Amino acid sequence: MSSMKSRVLEDACARILKAVESALQMKGRSNYEVYMALWDLLKKEDASIGIMFDDLKRSTALLKLAAWCRHGLVSESDLALFSEETRNIVKAINETLRPRPHSADA
Numbered sequence: 001m002s003s004m005k006s007r008v009l010e011d012a013c014a015r016i017l018k019a020v021e022s023a024l025q026m027k028g029r030s031n032y033e034v035y036m037a038l039w040d041l042l043k044k045e046d047a048s049i050g051i052m053f054d055d056l057k058r059s060t061a062l063l064k065l066a067a068w069c070r071h072g073l074v075s076e077s078d079l080a081l082f083s084e085e086t087r088n089i090v091k092a093i094n095e096t097l098r099p100r101p102h103s104a105d106a
Helices: 002-024 031-053 061-070 084-097
Strands: none
Touching: 002 031, 031 061, 061 084
């Protein structure tokens, strides 16, 4: 997993920078509105980067791998490098964290 970390981090940052570029191209918005959009984007993405990469160690590895998968940063071929047990745990983590649809009766 540590061998994948650099690539996955680069991919995550590339996605963020693309989103920044898009925000900078917003037409019909004031400089302040663009600034606030960038501020919100970077706060949100900073939190995501923290969840995915801060404190990566053996005890948090499965949670980090699951987060990489949720964010679409790990391919099926990448996952195939891990044991079936690991893949099943990652799948279970992500199924647990998937937002549930709200019923109309709730």
